[in-house]
Amino acid sequence: MNKNDIGIIISGAAGQGLQTVGYVLAKALSRSGYEVFAWQEYESRIRGGSNSYMIRVGEKIAAAPIERFSIFLPLDAKSRAKYLPLLEDDGVLIEEREAAGREREATEGGPAVVTVPFQQIAEQQLGNKLYANTVAVGALAGILGMDLAVVNDILTEEFGRKGAEVTAANIAAAKAGYDLATAQTSAAQRWQLPSTSTSGAKYFISGNETLALGAAAAGCNFMSAYPMTPSTGIITFLSAYSRKLGVLTEQAEDEIAAINMAIGASYAGARAMTATSGGGFCLMTEGVSLAGMTETPMVIVLGQRPGPATGLPTRTEQGDLLFAINAGHGEFPKAVLAPADARDAFYKAARAFTLAEKYQIPVIVMTDQYLADAYSTIDLDPDLLLQAAAGAAQAVDGAAQAVEVAGGGDDQLAGNAGAGDGAEYYRYALTDSGISPRRFPGQGPQLVCCDSDEHDESGHITEDLQLRQKMVEKRMHKLEALRQEIAPPEAHLVEDVKIVLLSWGSSRSAVFEAVARLRAAGHKVGALHFTELWPLPDYTFAEGVRYYTVESNAGGQLARLLRGEYALRLAGSICRYDGLPLTSSYIVQSPVMTAALGNGGGMRHAQ
Amino acid sequence: MNKNDIGIIISGAAGQGLQTVGYVLAKALSRSGYEVFAWQEYESRIRGGSNSYMIRVGEKIAAAPIERFSIFLPLDAKSRAKYLPLLEDDGVLIEEREAAGREREATEGGPAVVTVPFQQIAEQQLGNKLYANTVAVGALAGILGMDLAVVNDILTEEFGRKGAEVTAANIAAAKAGYDLATAQTSAAQRWQLPSTSTSGAKYFISGNETLALGAAAAGCNFMSAYPMTPSTGIITFLSAYSRKLGVLTEQAEDEIAAINMAIGASYAGARAMTATSGGGFCLMTEGVSLAGMTETPMVIVLGQRPGPATGLPTRTEQGDLLFAINAGHGEFPKAVLAPADARDAFYKAARAFTLAEKYQIPVIVMTDQYLADAYSTIDLDPDLLLQAAAGAAQAVDGAAQAVEVAGGGDDQLAGNAGAGDGAEYYRYALTDSGISPRRFPGQGPQLVCCDSDEHDESGHITEDLQLRQKMVEKRMHKLEALRQEIAPPEAHLVEDVKIVLLSWGSSRSAVFEAVARLRAAGHKVGALHFTELWPLPDYTFAEGVRYYTVESNAGGQLARLLRGEYALRLAGSICRYDGLPLTSSYIVQSPVMTAALGNGGGMRHAQ
Amino acid sequence: MRNNNNNNNKNDNVVTLQDYNNKVENQWCPGCYNFAILTALKRALVELQKKPEEICLVSGIGQAAKTPQYLRCNYFNGLHGRALSVATGVCAANPHLTTIVTTGDGDCYGEGGNHFLHTIRRNPKFTLIVHNNQIYGLTKGQASPTTDKGDRTRLQMSGVENYPLRPLALAIIQGCTFVARGFTGDIPHLAKLFVEAIKHPAFSYIDVIQPCIIWGTRSMNWYKERVYQLPADFDPSDKQAALAKAMEWEDKIPVGIIYKAPADPVFADRFRSEVGADKLYEAPPPDRSVIREVLNSYC
Amino acid sequence: MRNNNNNNNKNDNVVTLQDYNNKVENQWCPGCYNFAILTALKRALVELQKKPEEICLVSGIGQAAKTPQYLRCNYFNGLHGRALSVATGVCAANPHLTTIVTTGDGDCYGEGGNHFLHTIRRNPKFTLIVHNNQIYGLTKGQASPTTDKGDRTRLQMSGVENYPLRPLALAIIQGCTFVARGFTGDIPHLAKLFVEAIKHPAFSYIDVIQPCIIWGTRSMNWYKERVYQLPADFDPSDKQAALAKAMEWEDKIPVGIIYKAPADPVFADRFRSEVGADKLYEAPPPDRSVIREVLNSYC
């Protein structure tokens, strides 16, 4: 029982309003000054099934998912049965007594039960069943000992546009639930949050949203995409804010059109992005290769979900790492980034544009359903925002910058390339850095010619095989400078340890939490976490350490990547591939970890 | 000067009949009992440009390309200028004196010159310029001291359908060229081939053709494809022999349709194949993933050409290795094979179908423009053919076989799965081997349900995450048995060597020839050549050896692959990426090789 | 882990609706008009007295594409947009199966648009049923190619700007010889259309109006007010008239067989007759002597 | 290594044919009718007095798609089949460019068929010129979607079995407001069509008959015997009549503007007017205060 780190799970069928219940509660908690982390599990259907909305809240928490919860509120019988095993013995079960088919399983020493007849209250006190969900929110607020005023604010914001009456009814519903829950005092007091003081603006926001906003902040002004879970939220967000942020969004007829439109837009001067998931990414790979060949900057978000093929469309996985790194036929430089969490997604999106513009390459940003959909309380520092924007701005005039780089190379060439209007211009001028001066068609009298075939410096098709070799070298050469500025893995408590966990992308919080738990149990464990995966920078791995990768896939793809790049010998991989995100418990209790620690299961107690 | 291994180069513009000249000569040489190897270099256009047809001939030759030639016959001035530097000093230049813009560059000690006014002879003696090319063939036959009767046979076969008159004129034209060339005795005798005795049937055939025929022999009866150089020849061949071989061929509207048609056909019981090149393969990757998920056997031929994007459409490269191995989103078993030459392509095609059927997986066969287009004399042993067919036949009744395998696992299950008509049937029954009983729809009362989503044993969509995990394990488990039967690299003279060259696919002959040359020069060098690239089998690399990869790409992809799989430390890579195939000279003279040998260029003399 | 595919057949040989039922939990929203299509399809198959094992349903991804899950028969549920290509392959391999594609407007006209164009030209013998709800249902309400101009969706928040696709007209232009529109508001009529389509000896195509009650931009009533059955004297063999009817929308929406012409030879038939092949899984590999014969031409 | 893009402009501001010449070696076959299209296009641009730097050609892969190489102007020569999507992006980013797609029948109707369907619906302001030689030229003679039924090709050795695509009719059905057919046998007329198309304030489309003298299944004469210009009294605003004309082939082949209607608003215009954006490369990133404002709604 840790009142500073409480797990709440709400379950129900799709279409039952589960998401609203969870979101209102989580946002109210965040607004109240707590750290909140919320994630979801849902089926690929619009109505029915068993979904859950999970919240982790406290004064200071790890923004990572957990496996078991202290408070459980089921909205229907089916999901109640499915998720009840996840409730801790000292937890509290909030339920509607009346619902059919529900057996009270709570026993002495087991979870406390708080009964709140949501539907009955909604109907009898508020005249409409529709308010039942808000009664549930109120009950949860009561159990947690929240200030109802904050909840009322959120309800007003959410339902305001439906009119004063609806808002008032919602507020009354919350109060009814609150009162009934707090009246059942012994159970209610169990999980009251300690009071907290709000400090600074905190945003309760998801990975898809921060990524989209980061892109816009970095100057993204064109996005074409075809809907595909879990990436659809990005274009939905940018469409909603299209006019405000100045981003032209277009739903393409397929993913091939999406990436080619983006390439066309970028060629003509837009900052262009697309987003998709694995199957759609397959269809985009030829376009990735085109961007590489024509040296057209662009950003591709690859929101992973479990494959192969359609797989589990609404679940999570990190199964596309090696595919993304090797995506596209032929050889060309690209960068692959994988944000660690929603905050990182904001900065990585901006970084992706910076790298794309600077090196005139495609940049792939890998997220997954878990990161895309999870909400967390982020205390974004406006100054850091500024820095990111500035970093991006630095590359805004890609043309000018590239000319400078080019100037470093061949003087005569740079003279031509860099000269102003009216001068000779060679889109693919051979330069020392491999970066050629970029201009946009119509910007001046210089003609901008780009070719998918192997081309000469002016951009025209060539069959000169010596030139071909030079052009390959020019393009590949960009990779070397790029490699210099790729961040090494984040080293987390690796001093004097014998075991290091290697991980990438969205799992950072879970892995670092696992490290904390292992260390608390006396094990010398550290972690190296990668968020920039290609090209991998020079890096020296400490000797005498056993390395284990921790991955949301079956194939141990990070392990294979690191062996391939560093010839690093690995001790094993902890892999999860059931469609759920990695958690510290999963890692700590995995047989590989247990074997690694050599303690035959000493860590096998639940979180 | 080695009369047992002569290099001939014929050059001209596209549309000039260059290919006919080369092919008739090469086929006549092959028919005469010599070993012949012929390859081409051509631009991506239908008329004009500078192309070449190259022949290597002798009693016993390495079926590998070379960089310099002993006999050169240019059909036009432009290509003459381009290729003249490739003629050896002791070679012979056969040319039409009259042609404008040609300067005689031959000097004392340089190439001998034989003058044969092809066009003039054709016009004056045969009344039509069209016969000029055949005069050229005759001249070459004369220089080589061939039996003209064989040439006449080939001419009759090639022009027979144009009528007796045309055939007779061609025969006369050949004789005119032959006589004129042999009349210039001193030059002519330089490169006369030693006489040879024909032994057994030898086929003069290309990689695309052997691959297609091998597939048909293995029971391939459906091929859908979209034209793309260099793979178009495969469907062209199978279309030409469609009725004879019983292969239904269909040109699809795009590569996506091509692979999905093949998957549909395979599901319903066909043995299905498709073929493409890099860009088209990109578009197929989602289908590859679908075949993996639905466990539908199929063969995908990936004929590589230099990328990225459209690149150099008619040249060669091995730039897609890592892309192919990692192709398709999500994780699923596949096999990747890469024939070493045209003979191997025949057997590998059959092997691809065997593996595909046995493991119910997609199998990718990687060739390249060089292998696809190169012709060589192959002495195919009918018994070996039989064996290949038998190997394939073993898997013909994929269903029956799979049931047996399944039977090895869960008895109760096998009981159901294996039972005859009317019994319960589960397409994705969980078995020990991971291979489930395969049946075809309409074959009996059993219903065959396949799903792109994660599914239960019956093939229906599931959201049961424990079952998901089992299904991943079932699929991935097939990889283990598959790995057991993947061939290790072919070890070539690796005993007691300090340097081993690692190579893959179409470069075998060139690499082995390089080894021979290096050994002849006193260097202890051996080679390990891979033709089965995924999954890689357990393999122990000898210690104390410096390993170098030899690859037709810039990125050193084989090196990266072997590091990733074996954590093998490599000393370097010899990479070629100008669009031309690897040759022994390129390897032997490469700076990496020179440095490896530590002799500062001792091998730098030309072949 | 298993959804039993047990044969429900009674001992007699009469196919009943029950033969097509399975125990798979339906994932559509309660009240969804996809249920009407499912019902009509089952009725049509019973009327045609087809056994489940003779049927092969092929679909892509979307709500519509889930149909095969809920009908006891063979099926291949493939990738989003690719059902037509898979079905073409199925027909090529086994012409004895009654192959039917069940797909959505996004699946068939959006992601799969190119296959829609070219499959019709190829004329394989199967039936295409498009559940046209004018929206992307499964991905939560984005515009599909058939969403009407100006309609607001979850993604096109200020209204669709694109000209809507007129799929029936496209099919006629592409040489389809059976083009019909069905309506989920009239199950018996829909079942009859399915029967006619399946009986047509070439590629046949039915676009079915299927309002989405969750994300749809038009209500069932909107359609009911506009839908009318083609009059008895309408001549579906008149191509120009059919084209005009196929373009009708907005005010009045015709349902029924809009165009019908004598069937051209179907895909793979020529190969089959010339080779004497039937089901490809029964076709033996070519005899060694044939391989040798081909090889000998390379001597 | 360089093909000089030097500005050939003389000091006055009059654009001449010479401004469009470059020194790139042409890779088409001598006598290929692609040269006629190239000539007509240059003439049209001169007539319109467009400067090379105002033009942006976009193409895919194929013989037709090589056109941009041979004309001094901006261009993006992308992937096989994807020119329309790239051009849409170009228009979105910079509406001031005169964007023109030069593509082949395989490129545009085969691999790119889906973009052909949907780009028309989207209505971006550019001109689509399809060099329709009814064959895959660059890959050496396979059937294209427009190859006539029964024609024998290098791949379809016993004759094409598919129903040929009727692209003009498709375009009309999809809502295209400028649909024309040109003929390489009449360069002045072709140039005039190009001028009209480029002037049309919305998506415009011309399919050009361009016999391939190497792989083509029909000779220039075959076309010459059938081609006729639409009579002066033909009303291109009559959609049904246009559809009928668009389906004409075999015996008589009409050339000229087959359908023309008032232009709808073009792609991205609404965004542009609402945001006040013009060329996107000049658009500054949003102000930090705007980002903060959006973020604040997440407080």
Ligand SMILES: Cc1ncc(C[n+]2csc(CCOP(=O)(O)OP(=O)(O)O)c2C)c(N)n1
């Ligand atoms: C390649 C690919 N892109 C996108 C998706 C996501 N996706 C699944 S269904 C669907 C749309 C379905 O719309 P429709 O075909 O109209 O079916 P409905 O759900 O409306 O019945 C999309 C975009 C996917 N599965 N695969």
Ligand SMILES: Cc1ncc(C[n+]2csc(CCOP(=O)(O)OP(=O)(O)O)c2C)c(N)n1
């Ligand atoms: C993805 C992909 N598939 C196939 C090809 C090969 N390819 C290049 S051009 C072409 C056909 C061109 O036909 P068309 O567009 O009619 O042009 P034409 O040469 O006849 O002018 C094909 C199939 C390719 N480059 N990319």
Ligand code: SF4
């Ligand atoms: S979302 Fe629409 S189409 Fe999908 S099941 Fe629900 S009502 Fe039917």
Ligand code: SF4
């Ligand atoms: S192959 Fe045909 S289309 Fe291509 S350049 Fe030659 S004549 Fe023209």
Ligand SMILES: [Mg+2]
């Ligand atoms: Mg739909």
Ligand SMILES: [Mg+2]
């Ligand atoms: Mg063409």
